[in-house]
Amino acid sequence: MLKFDKGNFEAEVLQGEGVVLVDFYSPKCEPCQELLPQVEALAEKYGDKIKFGKLDISENRRLAIGQRVMGLPTILLYKDGEKLVTLTGDDLTAEEIEVEVKKLV
Amino acid sequence: MYKEYDVLIIGGGPAGLAAGLYASRSKLKTAIIEERRKPGGQAATTMEMENYPGYPEATGPELMRIFAGHAEKFGCEFIKGAVKEMDLQNSPKIVKTKDGEYRAKAIILATGAEPRTLGLKGEGQFRGRGVSYCATCDADFYTDLDVIVLGNGDAAVEEAIYLTKFVNKVTIVVIHDEGKMDAAKVIQERAYANPKINFIWNSVIEEIQGDELVTGVIVKNIKTGEMTEVSADGVFIFVGTVPRSELVRDLVETTDRGYIKVDKTMETSLPGIFAAGDVTDKYLRQVVTACADGAIAATAAEKYIEEEEGFHRDVVESSMEKPVVVTFWSPAVEESMQIISLLEKYHADKDLKLVSIDVYKNYRISSRHAIKEIPTVTVFIRGEVTQRIDQPGEVEIKDLFSKNN
Known part of the structure; x- marks a missing residue:
């Protein structure tokens, strides 16, 4: 799983080709800590078809807000730089994420 | 395949962890089923935790780590998973x-319990995208921005x-008259003294x-019906919680709002099914009361x-082989002890088993057999009561032995 930040987000996600999943998290967010390993498991499973990355909002707050993310955990799915799917809420499950991932592979 | 336990605890918040500690320390084979990887429940997402006795500086996540370790120390197991189905009657x-x-x-x-949503437009x-129920999750986003907090209980004002610590300004929208909030006085005073906090009263x-x-x-x-637009970058909603009792609502008795009804031993309307913590119908929902519930x-x-095991083993199973004569007695009732000695005297050469049950220590069995008088003697054959004498005398005891021989 890649680590996105203000330095590489433009190139990897917005200018990226194909499908990119971004996991917005922060070290203080317990539901995010809960979800992250499960997203990493999805990255193992679908990593050959989709680019997976995580973004720590405590270091990239403006970037996150720029992507209209104002709550954690949030998962965004992009295709060819265009935001297609937003999943959010502290009750978000890996199953819900996998459903959306499957639609795009 | 299935795994067997003495006690299974559904949910790994403070109530479940305290129950896990007590049960495993009593040498019961115990497991906690928790859907999240880290136990702690709602308390694990609450940073400010300054009213749990003995830990004046604790944060919620820290305290919950200590709780989990404490239960584990006595052998409590943790199973990760969400419960889908339960058969609690038999x-x-x-639990699946x-x-x-x-x-x-x-x-x-x-x-x-979980945060209540209001269904506002x-x-x-x-x-x-600006609506949040978790301050620790989302506070970072609002650095130097303005937020609204809806609610005026302990959780709302503490959050x-x-x-x-992050934002430029917090505006708390309070439904009550000016100066009146549901939060504890000490928390209210701290909010009034905080220059970053403003209030809008009598409003929703x-x-x-x-x-x-x-x-x-x-x-x-x-009061006036007047509508006012207030600009803000975020809205944090803390308007109480709802019980997470969907799975058992048709199995055990609950209140109209879904809280599980329990007696003073925390037992639900189903025998052997107990409930503890925020999901129960109770006066105060705090970590410290959740712990107490769990211990009870x-x-x-x-x-x-x-x-139940004692009764099953000594009475039900034994009665498959030979009649079991059960005396419901109490150390406080002199005659009941005399009846036990009488039974022992006459029983010597008979192929019967004698069992005495202390009604105070076995309240459950006694009330199931509707024991009103002490002593009461019953005869069990193949698991069924075949004879019953309330307050027998020597004549009835002799008669009983001649019948069951």
Whole structure:
């Protein structure tokens, strides 16, 4: 799983080709800590078809807000730089994420 | 395949962890089923935790780590999974998750509560885009921005104070008259003294507005009906919780709002099914009361198992081979002890088993057999009561032995 930040987000996600999943998290967010390993498991499973990355909002707050993310955990799915799917809420499950991932592979 | 336990605890918040500690320390084979990887429940997402006795400086996540370690120390197991199905009527009780089946002699429901949503206009639409129920999750986003907090209980006001460490300004929307909030006095005073906190009294939120992100709210004054637009970058909603009792609502008695009804031993309307913590119908929902519930439930579950297993082994199973004469007695009733000596005297050469049951220690068995008088003597054959004498004398005892021989 890649680590996105203000330095590489433009190139990897917005200018990226194909499908990119971004996991917005922060070290203080317990539901995010809960979800992250499960997203990493999805990255193992679908990593050959989709680019997976995580973004720590405590270091990239403006970037996150720029992507209209104002709550954690949030998962965004992009295709060819265009935001297609937003999943959010502290009750978000890996199953819900996998459903959306499957639609795009 | 299934795994067997003495006690299964559903939910790993403070109530479940305390129950796990007590049950496993009593040498019961105990497991906690928790859907999240880290136990702690709601307390694990609350930073400010300054009213748990003995830990004046603790944070919620820290305290919950200590709780979990404490239960584990006595051998409590942790199973990760979400419960899908339960059979609580029969024995053993059966609990199924996606990955496995578990059986237990007693169950403790400690599923807790979750934040209440209000269904305000815009609330669902802007979730994750300015509407939040978790200050520790989302506070970072609002650095130097303005936020609204809706609610005026302990949680709302404490989280508002926490948010002031990040934001420019917090406005608390309070439904009550000026100066009146549901939060504890000490918390209220701290909020009044905080220069970053403002209040809008006698008001509710009518609508949450925004384009892609929240831009503000419409506040309605409930006295005058006046609507005011207030601009804000975020809205934090803390308006109480709802019990997580969906799975058992048709199995055990609950209140109209879904809280599980329990007696003073934390037992639900089903025998051997206990409940503890925020999911129960109670006066105060705090970590410290959740712990107390868990301790009571685990102790009562232990008693339940002892009593039921003892009765099953000594009376029901034994009566398959030969008649079992059961005396319901009490150390406080002199005659009941005389009856026991009489039974022992006449029983010597008979092929009968004598069992005495102390009605105070075996309240459950006694009330199931509707024991009103002490002593009462009953005869069990093949698991069934075939004869019963309330307050027998020597004549009745002699007669009983001649019949069952």
